[in-house]
Structure formats: structure tokens, C-alpha cells
Amino acid sequence: PINIPTTMRASILRKQGDIALEQVGVPPLDDDQVLVQVAAVGVCGSDVHYYEHGRIGDYVVDHPLVLGHELSGRIVAVGATVDPARIGERVAVEPQRPCRVCDQCRQGRYNLCPDIEFYATPPIDGAFTEYVAIQADFAFPIPDNVSDEAAALIEPLSVGIWACQRAKIGPGSRVLIAGAGPIGIIAAQTARAFGATEIHITDISPDRLAFALQHGATHALDARTDSVAGLDVDAFIDASGAPQAVRSGIKAVGPAGRVILVGLGADDVELPVSYIQNREIWLSGVFRYANTWPLAIQLVADGKVDLDVLVTAHFGLSEAEAALQAGKEPGQLKAVVHPGR
Ligand code: NAD
Ligand code: ZN
Structure with a gap:
């Protein structure tokens, strides 16, 4: 004992x-x-x-x-x-x-x-x-x-898994993630593990963008200078909490795409409502996770997420x-x- x-x-x-x-x-x-x-x-x-x-x-x-x-x-x-x-x-x-x-x-x-x-x-x-x-x-x-x-x-990975599940990311998905902090980078790795083939990530820190490119993302964009307009992705995950990133990210989503809000920033953000309506975009918040630990442990044990x-x-x-x-x-x-x- x-x-x-x-x-x-x-x-x-x-x-x-x-x-x-x-x-x-x-x-x-x-x-x-x-x-x-x-x-x-x-x-x-x-x-x-x-x-x-x-x-x-x-x-x-x-x-x-x-x-x-x-x-x-x-x-x-x-x-x-x-x-x-x-x-x-x-x-x-x-x-x-x-x-x-x-x-x-x-x-x-x-x-x-x-x-x-x-x-x-x-x-x-x-x-x-x-x-x-x-x-x-x-x-x-x-x-x-x-x-x-x-x-x-495994806890922050669970946030990334829950976000990617709610975003319905699967083989061939094209994804935009705003914010290359721990959650954004983990979401990028998870999206890749779920089969996403294009993973764009934005941040205002060149260091974080460079790191994200090495560890999950396929494309990096500097939010201060690069535009995400016209990307037409299947899903947008906000992991920045920045109102500007939320608005521009939504406008990067294609028809019937998903918008998943993870980042905690302003309580109220102005949204491009007609853009969302005309494309029948789904929008969901994320409140932590449920039932994610077994999959998260498997992804790490198998080397799919580092x-x-x-x-x-x-x-x-x-x-x-x-x-x-x-x-x-x-x-x-x-x-x-x-x-x-
Ligand atoms: P973090 O602060 O390390 O990362 C946020 C990143 O966003 C930073 O790298 C920052 O430079 C970047 N950023 C700032 N403005 C930006 C802009 N305009 N465009 C693009 N990127 C921008 O935080 P984290 O630990 O990675 O967590 C991310 C967010 O998720 C936080 O807001 C956190 O509170 C939230 N969170 C939510 C849940 C939930 O259950 N909803 C759970 C965990 C974390
Ligand atoms: Zn209960």
C-alpha cells in the first residue's frame, strides 16, 4: 500500500x-x-x-x-x-x-x-x-x-476534439482556424488527425504562425496583413476570441459550412447575418467537452497529435x-x- x-x-x-x-x-x-x-x-x-x-x-x-x-x-x-x-x-x-x-x-x-x-x-x-x-x-x-x-x-486536446467534432471535420475537409495559441495549434493537429487536407491558421504573432506551420497547419496567414476572404472553407474555428477574427472568419466559410466559436473575448460581437443566411451557415459555441478523453488519449498514444x-x-x-x-x-x-x- x-x-x-x-x-x-x-x-x-x-x-x-x-x-x-x-x-x-x-x-x-x-x-x-x-x-x-x-x-x-x-x-x-x-x-x-x-x-x-x-x-x-x-x-x-x-x-x-x-x-x-x-x-x-x-x-x-x-x-x-x-x-x-x-x-x-x-x-x-x-x-x-x-x-x-x-x-x-x-x-x-x-x-x-x-x-x-x-x-x-x-x-x-x-x-x-x-x-x-x-x-x-x-x-x-x-x-x-x-x-x-x-x-x-489531454484537457486542452479535448477542447480541440470537441471543436472539430462540432465542426464536422472529416477526410478532405478544408478548415480555417483563428488564433495559433495552444488551443488553435491543438485544433489544427486534431483537424489533421480527422483527415482535413487544408488547415489555414491565422495569428498576429509571426513566431506562433511559424510554430503552427510546423505542428499541424498547412497554411499560415498573418491577421494584420493577410485576408481570409474567399477561402470558402468547410469549417471555421475561432480560437482567438478576437471580434475581428470572428467576423472575417465567418466570411471565409462556404455554403452549409460550420462556424465554431471557442475563443472567449468580447461578450457581444457584431455578425454578418445576411452572409450567414444566404449560405445557411451553422454556428455553434463550444463549452469545454464531453466524452473526449478516450479518443484524445488514443490520438496521442498513436502519435497523431503531439x-x-x-x-x-x-x-x-x-x-x-x-x-x-x-x-x-x-x-x-x-x-x-x-x-x-
Ligand atoms: P491564447 O491567448 O494563447 O491564444 C489566442 C491567440 O489568438 C494568440 O496567439 C493571439 O496572438 C491570437 N490572436 C489575437 N488576435 C487575433 C486576431 N485578430 N486574429 C487571429 N489571431 C489572433 O489562448 P489559448 O490557450 O490558445 O485559448 C484560445 C481561446 O480559447 C481563449 O480565448 C480561451 O479562453 C478559449 N478557450 C475556450 C474554451 C471553451 O470551452 N470555449 C476552452 C479553452 C479555451
Ligand atoms: Zn446534470
Whole structure:
């Protein structure tokens, strides 16, 4: 048996701009949960936003909060109804807890469950800590050839998969993606894995565009100078949140094409309504994902998606603040925190 302490170190966001290491209790397990010793946690833009602004929309950090929702680790204990043989498994964690009984959950759209709980979203703690509890069926075993870092980034890969599924990307699809950050690059790799043959990506950073061309995209366009008008793609995925990119991207979509809005930017954006009507374009938002972990793990294990290339910096748990600021440096894509270090 693995020795489990009663307390652990956690990086606590006490309030906006104030994050520090504290000693806290190891979370208790419900019967259907497992305890995961956290190996790697990716830093996401939303973590940075909570740190810098103390809120995202209606979600306000009015109690101390543990950030981090992109994580992998090892199962070290199981609840009463979970097979003890799972102790020792390396897992990628799907960091949410739907109610399982409401209409949305029963339709399989559990990401839209009105009672969903999500890591690092007030008041639910996240993974910048040594141990987390998660329902056993939301801890997915990962093969040996998938690194701890890649297993943590199964979470953003899930966003890319959900976007590409909603965009109905398949063999021969022609796609436009706005934004060559981690999500845009992952969406490009996923689109390629789904069989897309033309993957245009836009950004305002030449570095990011060059990186995207090496790791998923087939064409790169500088949004400051190049136009996407007339591309006539089958699908447009916005991973920038920039209103201008959303408007120009929609006008790059051909008849019966799909527009998928992933990026969080302005709450309200003016849309080219008659363009959308005349071509019967489908438009959908994306709210995280549902049922994506098995496919995501398969794509990484098979080498169809490379998540390790996205990792540009590593930090220990005591360096969470530096990890949250790392993304601002040029050339940085994804910082990873290692709570065991
Ligand atoms: P990021 O900030 O690293 O990437 C955004 C990229 O867009 C940057 O590289 C930026 O230079 C680029 N950009 C800015 N203006 C642009 C323009 N006019 N045209 C083209 N590109 C432009 O963020 P990320 O981690 O890659 O995430 C992308 C977006 O997806 C963020 O807004 C994030 O909040 C959102 N997101 C949404 C969900 C969801 O469930 N809907 C989940 C995860 C992330
Ligand atoms: Zn529900």
C-alpha cells in the first residue's frame, strides 16, 4: 500500500494577485472517487485570468481557490466502491463532475449540466496541489508512451476534439482556424488527425504562425496583413476570441459550412447575418467537452497529435506564480507545474 499523508502542499489563490503555498488537508474520497497524486498540471489562460483579475464573468474568487485543471497523475487510493487494483495506475483526469441525472446529462451533453462542478472554477478547487479527488470514471488510464505532460494536456486536446467534432471535420475537409495559441495549434493537429487536407491558421504573432506551420497547419496567414476572404472553407474555428477574427472568419466559410466559436473575448460581437443566411451557415459555441478523453488519449498514444511540443517551461509547486506569468514571454506556449518537484 502507498502511504498517504493527511496534509499536503497546495498553491492557494487567496485573492486577486495573491498566491502562496499553504499546508492543507488531503481531500476526503467519496465512495466512487479515486485519490490522484498529481504529476503535471498545464497552465491555462483561465488560471492566469483568475490570478490577475480575481474573476471570470460571474465566477468570483471570494474564497481561497486552488487553480489548475489540466492534469495527470497516479492513483494512490480508491473509494469504497472502486476496484483497488486501480491503485498505481497513471491517469489523465477529466476535471469535471456532472450530476449524471438531469436532462442534459442523460442526453450525453453532460458539459451542459446546470449543476456541473469544474476544477479551479469557484468554489471548486483545482490541481496546483499534491493530491486531488475525482470520480473513478473521470480518471482515464494512460499508456506508458504518453508522458505526464502530454497526459495533462489531454484537457486542452479535448477542447480541440470537441471543436472539430462540432465542426464536422472529416477526410478532405478544408478548415480555417483563428488564433495559433495552444488551443488553435491543438485544433489544427486534431483537424489533421480527422483527415482535413487544408488547415489555414491565422495569428498576429509571426513566431506562433511559424510554430503552427510546423505542428499541424498547412497554411499560415498573418491577421494584420493577410485576408481570409474567399477561402470558402468547410469549417471555421475561432480560437482567438478576437471580434475581428470572428467576423472575417465567418466570411471565409462556404455554403452549409460550420462556424465554431471557442475563443472567449468580447461578450457581444457584431455578425454578418445576411452572409450567414444566404449560405445557411451553422454556428455553434463550444463549452469545454464531453466524452473526449478516450479518443484524445488514443490520438496521442498513436502519435497523431503531439502535445509534448507545446510545453515550453516547467515549474515546481512553489513557483506557481512564475508559471502563471510564463505565458507572457515571447516564444512561450504552455507552462507546466510539477507538484512533486
Ligand atoms: P491564447 O491567448 O494563447 O491564444 C489566442 C491567440 O489568438 C494568440 O496567439 C493571439 O496572438 C491570437 N490572436 C489575437 N488576435 C487575433 C486576431 N485578430 N486574429 C487571429 N489571431 C489572433 O489562448 P489559448 O490557450 O490558445 O485559448 C484560445 C481561446 O480559447 C481563449 O480565448 C480561451 O479562453 C478559449 N478557450 C475556450 C474554451 C471553451 O470551452 N470555449 C476552452 C479553452 C479555451
Ligand atoms: Zn446534470
